[in-house]
Amino acid sequence: MKLSKLASEIAESPTFALNEEARQLRERGEAVINLGIGEPKNKTPIAAILSSAAKLISGEVKYVAPDGVPSLKKAIIRYTEENYDRLVAPENVIVTNGAKQSLFNLIFSILNPQDEVIIIAPYWVSYAEIIKMCMGRPVVVTPEDGTFTPRFEDIERAITSSTRAIIVNSPNNPSGVIYPPELIEQIVELCERKGIFMICDDIYHKLTFDGNRAVPAYHFTKKHIEDSHVVVVNGVAKLYGMTGFRVGWVIAPRALVRVMTNVIVQTTSGVSPVSQAAAEGALNGLQSVVEALRLQIQNNRDVLLQEIKSFNGIRLIEPQGTFYALPDIRAFNGNSVEVSRFLLKKAMVVTVPGREFGMEGHIRISFSGSVKDVTEGIARIKWALDPTSPNEIYIGDKKMIRDWM
Numbered sequence: 001m002k003l004s005k006l007a008s009e010i011a012e013s014p015t016f017a018l019n020e021e022a023r024q025l026r027e028r029g030e031a032v033i034n035l036g037i038g039e040p041k042n043k044t045p046i047a048a049i050l051s052s053a054a055k056l057i058s059g060e061v062k063y064v065a066p067d068g069v070p071s072l073k074k075a076i077i078r079y080t081e082e083n084y085d086r087l088v089a090p091e092n093v094i095v096t097n098g099a100k101q102s103l104f105n106l107i108f109s110i111l112n113p114q115d116e117v118i119i120i121a122p123y124w125v126s127y128a129e130i131i132k133m134c135m136g137r138p139v140v141v142t143p144e145d146g147t148f149t150p151r152f153e154d155i156e157r158a159i160t161s162s163t164r165a166i167i168v169n170s171p172n173n174p175s176g177v178i179y180p181p182e183l184i185e186q187i188v189e190l191c192e193r194k195g196i197f198m199i200c201d202d203i204y205h206k207l208t209f210d211g212n213r214a215v216p217a218y219h220f221t222k223k224h225i226e227d228s229h230v231v232v233v234n235g236v237a238k239l240y241g242m243t244g245f246r247v248g249w250v251i252a253p254r255a256l257v258r259v260m261t262n263v264i265v266q267t268t269s270g271v272s273p274v275s276q277a278a279a280e281g282a283l284n285g286l287q288s289v290v291e292a293l294r295l296q297i298q299n300n301r302d303v304l305l306q307e308i309k310s311f312n313g314i315r316l317i318e319p320q321g322t323f324y325a326l327p328d329i330r331a332f333n334g335n336s337v338e339v340s341r342f343l344l345k346k347a348m349v350v351t352v353p354g355r356e357f358g359m360e361g362h363i364r365i366s367f368s369g370s371v372k373d374v375t376e377g378i379a380r381i382k383w384a385l386d387p388t389s390p391n392e393i394y395i396g397d398k399k400m401i402r403d404w405m
């Protein structure tokens, strides 16, 4: 069978592959803990349920405006004003099937073949694949060993005449770090000077801890939205734990939104009005649900930090946001794929190898689940890797003895 070279070269998502393996183990009755997936355990906010149910009950579920229904755009405009201090027009907003489609559509709309997009390690796995699907070239900037924050000089040095954009994801998946405001300011200035896009993937921007805040890039530019090189991607998946509704959006100059709309018209025709009604309900509903989710995740992060304190050999940069931690596991084995496989086999815990995020020697641990999952999951990882931890543990109702060191 002859398949497209471009499509065949798309890397399999490691998260989906590991989840599938975990699902099969669970089906066989194994007590698997999934610290791989980034998905809050909360129920959909009631305002979102009511609003989408009303749409469904109306029986008016038809094609809608491909760039988003006006009432959802209105809610997004208000959100942008409240959270970014930016007044934008409906023509600056486009609604997509999740932030992932926002990113794909954006990159597709700005790249010519062989153009470059700078991504910063550790980076979300999909960035590099999306860029390649759009026939572009991802250029990775890697921070100094032991840090997850890039040096501005390294970003500047990575720019060539083919660079079209820099993707900035702060708070960052997979490390949980927030880049300092000075760095954001420097990148804004650089992008404006060079005439390239700064794509801010702000999907975690409200999930921050201990009073830390990710200062929006908009804060550092006085340019009107139509002339600005700052483009913001956001969505309801992480903000409200509404991953299954698949609603994201982009705030951009209208010329770019127009091209992105044409792409949507020829691909998906837009987002289901039922999902859009849910997103609208969430955005217009009580925002205490966001704070409740944030507090629950912060508590999980605190539990994780507590558990890791007695974990000999592991090194961790404290997450300041998101629901991920990216510990350095090189003291045990520098090959993160081997470590993740080993942890699933011996300890029945799903983690994601850091190699997939451009950060070998680390594994990503998600603390978006329950406190019990975090506590038990870390105890199992400790048991599997740290020879100074007790060598017996219960996994489900099975007593396990560490016999490999």
Ligand SMILES: Cc1ncc(COP(=O)(O)O)c(C=O)c1O
Binding pocket: 038, 097, 098, 099, 100, 101, 124, 169, 173, 201, 203, 235, 236, 237, 243, 246, 247, 248
């Ligand atoms: C950094 C980042 N951007 C975008 C997304 C995609 O979000 P959505 O589920 O809205 O497509 C994710 C999801 O994990 C993410 O971690």
